[in-house]
Amino acid sequence: MNQFNEYSAIAQVAVRNTENAFINQQKLRDEWKPLRFHDMPDIDEAHNEYDQFRRVLQKSGANIIDLPSDETLTIDSIYTRDSILISPKGLILCNMGRASRTPEARSNAEVYKSFGHKVAGEIVAPGTLEGGDFIWVDEHHAAVGLGPRTNKEGIAQLQAILGEEVDLHIVELPAPEHPDDVLHLMSIISPLDKDLALIYRTLMPTQFIEWLEQLGIAFVDVPEAEYLPMGCNVLALGPRQVLMLENLPGVKSGLEVAGCSVTTYKGLEISRKGEGGPTCLTRPLVRG
Secondary structure, three states: OOOOOOOOOEEEEEEOOHHHHOOOHHHHHHHOOOOOOOOOOOHHHHHHHHHHHHHHHHHOOOEEEEOOOOOOOOHHHHOHHHHEEOOOOOEEEOOOOOHHHOHHHHHHHHHHHHOOOOEEEEOOOOOOOOHHHEEEEEOOEEEEEEOOOOOHHHHHHHHHHHOOOOEEEEEEOOOOOOOOOOOOHHHOEEEEEOOEEEEOHHHOOHHHHHHHHHOOOEEEEOOHHHOOOOOOOOEEEEOOEEEEEOOOHHHHHHHHHOOOEEEEEOOHHHHHOOOOOOOOOOEEEEEO
């Protein structure tokens, strides 16, 4: 049975590899600046990094769905979490806050449907919603970020699809320095287990922390110096079994003290240059 949280063992996960997202060096050269990557990825190094990343997912036992290339998609399509949400009623197609990513939801949903997933609903304009702004805490509690990529209308549509049985906590996010930059809810929190989450406390609203504490969740804090290198972007492969970027010793130590088993990967080309860590690179479809 599918568990609706962000920490149960991943049974099925969708990814789009570098061959199908970055395509070639020319596509990277054309798109990295307009999409506000920090630098242009190197295609050969990106392939090497992604192969390592994918091997970790394979070793975890997850069934991997490889999403195909699509001429309507940009290099952002490597970050598969954002286009689709999962829910007890089925998939929820997002209307992306970045317009260039709009085609991703339908393209990816067609693949998911071929694996037996049904669609519960779709966020439509003027509503916007991105997957990085949503987390399941448990089947009856979820949180959504209100910010540059997810607006009030998108959240209202989301609540209508989820129904009254889900307590949807709205988290107001600060504006990024540039309107095209991204600050998702998962930029400040990564659930690790039923009673543990990694957080960047500086940007966590007090009401959100109190709501999580009422649900019995304790925290590991991201050190200030490791936030910008994406120290808060950690993927739970299972309860306290986490995958994170390398060269974040403070976060790694904090997780290990909390009883987590930590695996790291090199993500300069596929993660840091595009601001998309392991949660962004994956769309878990079935956990449990």
